[in-house]
Amino acid sequence: MKQLRILCIACALVGLAACQPKSAVQNGASPVVATVNGTPISRSLYEFYVKGISGKDSSALTPEQRALALDSLIRAQAVAQDAQKQGLDKQNNTASLLALSRLNILEQAVSDKFLAGRAPSDSQLQAEYNAEVAKMPKTEYHAEHILLKDQATAQKVIQDLNHGQKFATLAKKYSIDPSKDNGGDLGWFTLNHMVKPFSDAVAQLKVGQYTQAPVQTQFGWHVIELLGTRPLAPPPFASVKARLTQIVEAKQFRAYTDTLIGKDKVVTYLDTQTDAQTKGQAGPPAIPAAAPAPANAG
Numbered sequence: 035m036k037q038l039r040i041l042c043i044a045c046a047l048v049g050l051a052a053c054q055p056k057s058a059v060q061n062g063a064s065p066v067v068a069t070v071n072g073t074p075i076s077r078s079l080y081e082f083y084v085k086g087i088s089g090k091d092s093s094a095l096t097p098e099q100r101a102l103a104l105d106s107l108i109r110a111q112a113v114a115q116d117a118q119k120q121g122l123d124k125q126n127n128t129a130s131l132l133a134l135s136r137l138n139i140l141e142q143a144v145s146d147k148f149l150a151g152r153a154p155s156d157s158q159l160q161a162e163y164n165a166e167v168a169k170m171p172k173t174e175y176h177a178e179h180i181l182l183k184d185q186a187t188a189q190k191v192i193q194d195l196n197h198g199q200k201f202a203t204l205a206k207k208y209s210i211d212p213s214k215d216n217g218g219d220l221g222w223f224t225l226n227h228m229v230k231p232f233s234d235a236v237a238q239l240k241v242g243q244y245t246q247a248p249v250q251t252q253f254g255w256h257v258i259e260l261l262g263t264r265p266l267a268p269p270p271f272a273s274v275k276a277r278l279t280q281i282v283e284a285k286q287f288r289a290y291t292d293t294l295i296g297k298d299k300v301v302t303y304l305d306t307q308t309d310a311q312t313k314g315q316a317g318p319p320a321i322p323a324a325a326p327a328p329a330n331a332g
Contacts, residue, residue, distance in 0.1 A: 067080045154278075154286075160271070201259050231251050232258070301317075
């Protein structure tokens with residue numbers, strides 16, 4: 035919420051010179067606390083700014099703090115006017131930032147209004163919890179690995195292991211991964227945190243076994259030994275209830291925006307598959323199923 039306040043302040047200040055009427059009274063809505071070249075700074079904006087930076091009303095501040103807050107607004111207004119005189123508000127990055135800030139603020143305002151009085155029920159939260167738990171890995175793995183630059187060296191390491199040499203010793207001697215300092219120990223992890231060739235190899239091992247063929251990933255060639263497995267318990271419902279509330283609310287608001295998009299006339303001029311401009315196609319872009327993000331194997 036603090037970030038939203040800062041965005042609101044920034045957007046209001048930069049656009050203030052162009053948007054506010056040059057009058058000492060703002061249509062009777064709010065008294066004016068200062069003007070800069072005739073452009074007023076309203077009491078409501080001043081109070082909003084003070085609340086955003088201090089969490090208090092201006093009446094709770096010291097005279098010095100109130101003066102500093104008003105001085106900051108006056109300086110911001112003066113700088114905003116100077117930026118407009120220089121045409122900086124029309125430059126691509128600045129104009130885009132202003133536009134995105136406005137969209138973000140308005141979207142947050144609509145979200146807050148829509149979600150007011152729509153707090154997720156315990157049954158909704160429990161259903162979301164069950165769905166999230168169902169997607170969670172059920173097992174953690176403890177493994178060590180030796181990362182090599184080439185396949186030939188990896189084959190040699192496997193031969194050395196077959197001849198009885200210690201995994202930790204070989205890791206410290208040959209591995210190019212920082213885990214070499216721990217004998218190649220990667221600690222406990224779930225398979226979804228590793229790149230697929232690595233996790234597939236780990237899943238095929240029994241405890242105490244190491245890979246008999248080097249495993250290639252984008253990081254190099256791995257020799258992997260599985261040290262242990264253990265069940266992975268889901269977090270207690272109470273410990274993730276706040277996060278579940280956020281997830282359910284996000285889904286509710288997403289459904290609301292779906293209804294807006296369904297009623298609005300949307301034409302898309304960007305082919306998101308090729309990133310090329312098009313003649314226009316009705317409706318928003320089709321969003322492909324998200325692929326799992328690649329994870330570091332070491």
